Amino acid sequence: MARPRIVVVGGGFAAVACARRLARKLSRDEAEIILVSPFSYSLYLPLLPHLAAGVVTPQSVAVSLRRLLSCVSIVPGGAIGVDTAAKVVVVRKITDEVVPVHYDYLVLAPGSITRTFDIPGLDEHARGMKTLAEAVYVRDHVIAQLDLAAASQDEAERASRLQFVVVGGGYAGTETAACLQRLTSAACRRYPRLDPGLIKWHIVDIAPKLMPELGDKLGRTAMELLQRRGVEISLGVSVQQVTEDTVTLTDGRVLPCRTLIWTAGVAASPLMATLERETVKGRLLVKADMTVPGADGVFALGDAAAVPDLAKNDGAICPPTAQHAHRQGKKAADNVVAALRGVPLGDYHHHDLGLVVDLGGKDAVSKPLGVEMTGVPAQAVARGYHLMALPTGAAKYRTLANWLLNATAGDDFVRTGFLARRPAALHDFEYTDAYLTPEQVRKHSAALLAKG
Known part of the structure; x- marks a missing residue:
């Protein structure tokens, strides 16, 4: 008898937390776990400003998926559509080859894209x-x-x-x-x-x-x-x-001005629109246990899902933060295991750990567990939180070494020549034109299945 196949879509906090927990809780005989991700790393987004400023290196914030998920099969590509009737994820590999990936259970955590306006x-x-x-x-x-x-x-x-x-x-x-x-x-x-x-x-x-x-x-x-x-x-x-x-x-x-940096919010991944299910401002509507109504075996979480915020209990949904994504990933994994083993699923609850804002050098403001802090103590809390949240020892050591080196040796001003010959637009990095319409998903799914 074939093992049930669990497909996790995404490479961010939610997807990686889910895949890691699934790999720990399930034996190889119980299920096959597949991660669909266009990149070979999980990006620690909160430290991107430090990367842009040259305080840390790319290896510090881009953690190898192979190191994190040694027992999980990784498909190098992006999910561009989901056919819930056929239980197929349509994936465009990094070679541009379009392939079907079958699932018994599907965890959608594709994250978000930059929100823009006309x-x-x-x-x-x-x-x-x-x-x-x-x-x-x-x-x-x-x-x-x-x-x-x-x-x-x-x-x-x-x-x-x-x-x-x-x-x-x-x-x-x-x-x-x-x-x-x-x-x-x-x-x-x-x-x-x-x-x-x-x-x-x-x-x-x-x-x-x-x-x-x-x-x-x-x-x-x-x-x-x-x-x-x-x-x-x-x-x-x-x-x-x-x-x-x-x-x-x-x-x-x-x-x-010749430099406009756009950080005016995020929008859910366009992948969610391909499911033809109810959304809230683009985020897929899910139950408190993160299951998608009307889609058998499908879970959604993170920035792309409207997960009820039971801590507020007023119809609110969880904000798209790293804290929520990481915790939802673990809970979604528990629920997939529960569904696989035929036991009741649990709802997602959370306890807010607070907020940290690193303004560089000795400057920071933090609010851990509701306690307001500024200056050096706030900076110590902010960087301590980041070190705790980084998923591997190698990433923690690299980041700490980068901070110490920058504090003692100062900044360097080196251009790597990245896209030096032409300006890069927003769509050059986020591939927002790659997704299919629901009708195209069904056609691709049927054609790919017919090929076997």
Whole structure:
């Protein structure tokens, strides 16, 4: 008798936590576990701002799936559609070959993509901070602006190259602006022709508060700290238009700028729309046990699923955070095992551990278990949390060594030449045009099954 096949889609916190727990709880005879992921690593997203600033290396935040999941079969590709009737996931391998992957149980944790809006010039000129490649590209791009500004005799060109705009006042945008602002400030010691006063960082957000999840006191502390470092913060404002060398805001200001970093939220993976099931703002609606109504053997979790937040018990859904994704992954694995063994499934409950915001150097604000902290103690908590959350000893040691080296030796300003010959748009990194329509999924599924 063939073993039941469990297919896990994704390579982020939720998918990896689920696959690791499944591998520990099930023997090889009980089930075959397959992970579908386009990349060979699991990305630790909270440290992407440190990667963009050169504080840590890519190996510190990109943890090998082979190291994490030695007992799990890995299909190198992205899921582009799901046929729940045929119990097939349509996968496009990294070679562009399209193949069917059959499942008995399916765990969908494909994560999220950068949320964008219909703003003229945004797709062509904005840079994202959602993937490893984007963070590396942003670092190259920022250093290139310093190099070009230092070599330019044109005052207007120099001003546009030395103004950097980050859209999004949440954790990702604030930490990105904070870490890169420290990098460009340190650069003035290595670029004698650059006046520190010419380098400008600007955070723009339509929301009335910076990082509102922190609460009024800590949010205000973080904003004042950044403003003392020279970061301009514009709240209640958005972007109206982007060109190669300008950013126009909705309040009428036109900023000379060649670097727009877009971190204005996330949207669920387009994969979820291929299931033709009910969604909440693009996130697949699931029960509290993370099963998908009307889809036999299918579970969904993480950023792509609307998992009920039972801690609030007011119809709320869990926010798309790393804490929730990791814990949901473990609970989903427990429920898959329960379904496989014919025992009742359990609902997902959580206890919030708090929030940490690393602003670079000695600057941080944290709220562990509701306790508000700032400065060095907050930084110790933030970095301690990241070390605890990194999934392998190698990643922990690398990250700690990177932090110590950066603190003692300072910053380097090296461009790797990543996509140096052309600007990179948001769609170049996130492959949002790869997904099928539900009708295409059914056709592909039928055709692939007919081929055997």
